[in-house]
Amino acid sequence: MSDVTYYVAMPFLIDADGSPVAGAAEECQTSAAALRRAAILARGTGHIGAVAFSRSGDPMTGEFDDAKLLRKFGNVPEDLGAL
Secondary structure, eight states, X not given: OOOEEEEEEEEEEEOTTSOEEEOOOEEESXXXXXXXXXXXXXXXXTEXXXXXXXXXXXXXXXXXXXXEEEEEEESOOSOOTTO
């Protein structure tokens, strides 16, 4: 199977200790849709920001490239290496 690219929007919230944490990621059909969704999520109740990113790879083997940040919205952590 060939590589597939997934587009994702993910909000960030503050946990009980006051640290930023990632919320539930939402898969989108296109990069534009991920950007629009992340912009909306960033303004959601309890959210401090959101990111839109893409990730490409082969779902059959489970091998994926590192996530590529499309854009940050609001107040999100600088270190997004866990995406």
